[in-house]
Amino acid sequence: MRTRFHENLVQLADRLQAMCLRDRAAVATATNALLRADVELAEQAIDICRELDTMRDDCEHAAMTLLALQAPVASELRQVVTAIQLVGDLVRMGTLAEHIAGIARRRHPAHAVPEPVQPVVARMGAAAIAMATSAAAVLGSGDPHDAAQLDGQDDTMDRLHHDLLTAVLAEDWTGGTTAAVDLTLLGRYYERFADHAVQVGRRTIFMATGESPDNWPSPGPAGE
Template sequence: MRAAYTEKIADLSFSLATMCRQADAAMASATQALLQADLAIAEKVISDHDELDAMRASCEEKAFALLALQAPVAGDLRSVVSGIQAVNDLDRMGRLALHVAKITRRRHPKQALPEEVKAYFAEMGRVAAHLAKGAAEVLENHDAEQALQLLDEDDAMDDLHRHLFSVLMDREWKHGVAAAVDVTLLGRYYERFADHSVEVARKVIYLVTGKIPEDAV
């Protein structure tokens, strides 16, 4: 019975990593749609979100079933509780990608992004993908050192977000209020996507060590 329980915990970790990779793929596609004003790609991100929502429900069901099967303690309990919490972060990551795709669809056939901010979002998309891939890996391998590295790598997204805001506040901005609102929202979506990736890494650190990283307090 113990071996079967351990196997189910490993299966939950694998399912969480799969969900994380799905959210990563959704944001990568949403970024491509945003940069290219590609309605077909944006529509696919939107329609595929149901699959990610089904993954969320499946992960939650697996986690709560593990709580019901036994009264887990110590490491097992941390695995299950961390898994339940991680599902919420992964769900938010998928929804943030969905929001990006919806802005692309709403502005089509026009570009949602003025030319001078496209490079910012291309780089934000790259950083988001890097963090999400790292989060998926640590969900699967439970490598606390790798997870700890991800906490620092989030700084790149914060820097990009600050620089983007300085562009919006520049007197030379000539694209109007609607474009400024879109860019502000989009910047926030990428920043939060990165934050949730890092939160997943923090949960893995807690799962492995039983301690909350200092900068999470």
């Protein structure tokens, strides 16, 4: 019985990782839609995000079945409850990617991102993809040391967000009010996407160790 329970836990972890990989696909496609002013790509990103609703239901059902039928002990209970919390973060990442795609779709056929700030937005998209990739790897491995690295990756996103706001608020900004509003929202969406990826890492630390992520040692400058 316990062997079957642990097999089910592994399957649940696989489902969470699959959700995170769909988040990565969604934010990558949404970013391309923004930069190319491509409404078909925007629709593809939105479709990917809607897949996450079904994946969420599957994960939550699997987790609740484990709780109801398998009587998990303390460490197992921690894993199942944390998995339910992780589902919330992963769904939110998809929602934020959908918001990004929504701006691209709403402004089509015009570019939502003026040319001068396209490089910053491209780097924000790349940072989001990298963080989703790392989060998915952490969900697969359950390694708390790798999970702690996500905090450092978030610093990159924070710097890019600052750069974007600085450009929008500059006295020589010529992109107009509509673009400024869109970019302010986009910056927030990318930042929050990254924050939820960090939460995946923090929850993984707790799930693997039972320790608060606040008490887990931060990685050194070289990731040591």
